[in-house]
Amino acid sequence: MGSAAPSPEPVHAGTTGGPWQAHRAEMEAAFGGNAASYDAALPFFATIADRLAEAIRARLAGPPRVFVDVAAGRGALAEAMAARCPQALTVASDLSIGMIRAAPTGSTGAAVHYLQADAELLPLRSGLADAVGCSTSLRLFVSPAAAVRQMRRVTRAGGVLGVSELGPSDAKWGFFGDMLRRQLRRAGVRPVHGAGRPQALPDLVTAGGYTRWESFEQTFTFEFTDELHWWEWVRSQSQGHLLRELGEGAPQLREAALRVVRDFRPIDLHQTVRFLTALATHQ
Ligand SMILES: C[S@@+](CC[C@H](N)C(=O)[O-])C[C@H]1O[C@@H](n2cnc3c(N)ncnc32)[C@H](O)[C@@H]1O
Known part of the structure; x- marks a missing residue:
């Protein structure tokens, strides 16, 4: 990225060690492996x-010059900010190279610059951004606290941070998590990628x-056209990775789940x- 100089700040050196290495592999499998269809079904x-x-945008006093989306995936937040603030330099960073490769190019007309980076080790200059955002990802990090410190380092004084975290969804969907866990246990697959730990933001x-x-909290309603649409959506999320791990057990789980959802x-x-x-x- 042209305008970002290498960080002069000491950053924690841990992101190459055991838990970070495992985390990187997990995230690549869970998200990078699904990147082409990620969020496409719905x-x-x-x-x-x-x-x-x-x-x-509502929290900013004026249009930002620089916005950074951290753990951007395929850049949902970056693209939404670029559409609102086309004059800004918008950077989208994610750990998964698969996600970065699958990112859209120029869909909003405003350029978004994609880079592969760990949220806990952002290769961006201190105070670079007027605003930094991180959508539905904090709970996945090895150290959410370290990632927030990095985001703060990159945000200029007085600049804005925006984060979102998934809360509960309706109880009727709990059956699928239970089914999936049972099948994984039976198949001897130990899920490495879970839902993460909810964070006290x-x-x-x-x-x-x-x-x-x-x-603030908001509840969104998503409607599936039929049970096959729902299944396509499940497969396109990080759970799709677990289904692939199930191998031969996956068709059985699919049939059982579809029977429930049909009703x-x-x-x-x-x-x-x-x-x-x-x-x-x-x-
Ligand atoms: C649930 S997805 C959300 C992606 C995106 N923010 C969105 O709203 O579509 C979580 C993302 O976090 C990324 N991620 C996980 N750990 C990360 C880390 N330590 N640094 C950067 N990105 C990370 C994953 O690769 C994945 O793309």
Whole structure:
């Protein structure tokens, strides 16, 4: 990226060690392996990212010059920000090279610059960004606290942070997680990629150097045309990776799950999401 100089700051050296190496492999399998179809069956993450972009834009005093999307996937938040702020330099970074390779090119007309980077070790100059965002990813990191400190380092004083985290969805979908876990156990597959640990966002961002946080919750309704549409969506998410691991057990799970979902009327998903924006403290 042209405008970003190498960071002069000491950053923790851990991202090459055991847990980080395992994490990188997990994320590549779970997300990079699905990148081409990620969020394609239903704009799940894109809908959430669009709402986060709106919240970040509302918190900014004026149009940002630089916006950074961290753990951007295929750039849902970056693209939503670029559509709102086409004059900004928008950077989207993700750990998974598969995701970065599958990122769209120029869909909004505003350039988004994609780079592979660990959220815990952002190769971006301190104070570069007027706003930094991270949508539905914090709970996956080895150290969410280290990632927030990196985001704070990259945000200029007074700049904006926006984050979102998945909350609960309707109880009727719990059956599938149970079925999947049972099948994985039976097949001797130990899921390496779980749902992650939910994060207490206010504490996390305050400890990381942000202040004046504002938080709200929103529940989104996603409708599937039929049970096959729902299955296509499941396969396109990170769970698709677990289904691939199941191998021969996958068709059996598919049939059992489709039998349950066929009876849902309507086949819809209510997903609660927590959003938080905050300002970078003057240090
Ligand atoms: C649930 S997806 C969300 C992606 C994107 N923010 C969106 O809304 O579509 C989680 C993303 O976090 C990325 N990720 C996981 N750990 C990461 C890390 N340590 N650094 C950067 N990205 C990471 C994954 O590769 C994946 O693309």
